Amino acid sequence: xxxxxxxxxxxxxxxxxxxxxxxxxxxxxxxxxxxxxxxxxxxxxxxxxxxxxxxxxxxxxxxxxxxxxxxxxxxxxxxxxxxxxxxxxxxxxxxxxxxxxxxxxxxxxxxxxxxxxxxxxxxxxxxxxxxxxxxxxxxxxxxxxxxxxxxxxxxxxxxxxxxxxxxxxxxxxxxxxxxxxxxxxxxxxxxxxxxxxxxxxxxxxxxxxxxxxxxxxxxxxxxxxxxxxxxx
Numbered sequence: 610x611x612x613x614x615x616x617x618x619x620x621x622x623x624x625x626x627x628x629x630x631x632x633x634x635x636x637x638x639x640x641x642x643x644x645x646x647x648x649x650x651x652x653x654x655x656x657x658x659x660x661x662x663x664x665x666x667x668x669x670x671x672x673x674x675x676x677x678x679x680x681x682x683x684x685x686x687x688x689x690x691x692x693x694x695x696x697x698x699x700x701x702x703x704x705x706x707x708x709x710x711x712x713x714x715x716x717x718x719x720x721x722x723x724x725x726x727x728x729x730x731x732x733x734x735x736x737x738x739x740x741x742x743x744x745x746x747x748x749x750x751x752x753x754x755x756x757x758x759x760x761x762x763x764x765x766x767x768x769x770x771x772x773x774x775x776x777x778x779x780x781x782x783x784x785x786x787x788x789x790x791x792x793x794x795x796x797x798x799x800x801x802x803x804x805x806x807x808x809x810x811x812x813x814x815x816x817x818x819x820x821x822x823x824x825x826x827x828x829x830x831x832x833x834x835x836x837x838x839x840x841x
Contacts, residue, residue, distance in 0.1 A: 614657040614711040616733075617704075618650040620677065621696050622719050623687040624665030628826045633668055633719050635830065638837050642824070643668060645722035647675045652726050655733050656715065662696050663687075693718075694799075694806050701796055714799070716792040716806060720824040723833060724790040728816050732793045735812040742809025743794035748821035750784035785813070788821040 622643050626632035633643045643661070650659045661672035661679050664687035669679040680703065686696045697716065704710050713736060715729070724746070732744045755776070757768035767774055791814070798808040822833050 614709055616655050616713040617658040617660055617711045618656045618715045618717055620646045620661045620717050620719055621693050622661055622663045622668050624668060637722060641671050643719040644675050646717045646719045647677045651676055653729055662700050711796050714794055714796045718789050721790040723820040723822055725820060729791055731814045732791050736793055741812035742798055743807040744812040745792050745807055746788050746790040746814045746816050747785040748788040748816055748818055750786045753781045753784045755781050788816055789823045
């Protein structure tokens with residue numbers, strides 16, 4: 610790079626997957642799942658570099674053919690129990706050593722192929738305001754926490770003290786959950802001891818349910834395929 614990057618997109622894609630073998634290369638509407646995230650990132654003018662973090666040579670080859678850079682991660686960061694945040698720390702440490710630690714890092718999970726350019730741009734616009742150190746996308750919670758229960762010693766209790774779980778949906782406070790589509794954070798704030806990829810002041814972008822699917826199993830693939838087919 611001739612100058613320091615302002616924003617990079619990181620797409621983490623390990624080779625192993627128990628729910629769907631070779632999930633990141635599984636075809637979705639005729640192209641490998643990982644390429645959906647790469648293709649979207651290439652449309653974002655604010656992104657200076659697109660980096661795929663992987664342990665898998667086949668994924669690396671597909672990513673490079675699609676126009677992404679590849680950083681091979683250590684095998685220890687590609688196990689079933691490995692955390693994405695640790696792969697991010699490893700990558701950012703290497704970029705820092707190379708003298709190109711970006712101001713902002715965007716994490717695009719390959720399992721969220723329905724996110725749109727609008728969703729990504731909304732996150733970038735929040736970062737440009739200067740009011741936030743990290744931004745993430747959310748969807749309406751699948752289970753409102755006021756309807757959640759815990760069972761201790763066989764005794765059910767509402768999870769939130771004083772909650773009335775049988776209230777009509779319209780009477781419950783609005784609740785949201787992370788949908789995994791976009792994370793954006795100031796790179797320097799992800800320190801070795803960090804436990805969250807949302808440091809400092811957090812901003813949120815709400816995405817609709819139809820773009821918030823995170824593919825985890827074959828049923829999810831079927832649903833996303835149907836959504837994409839309906840858009841044609």
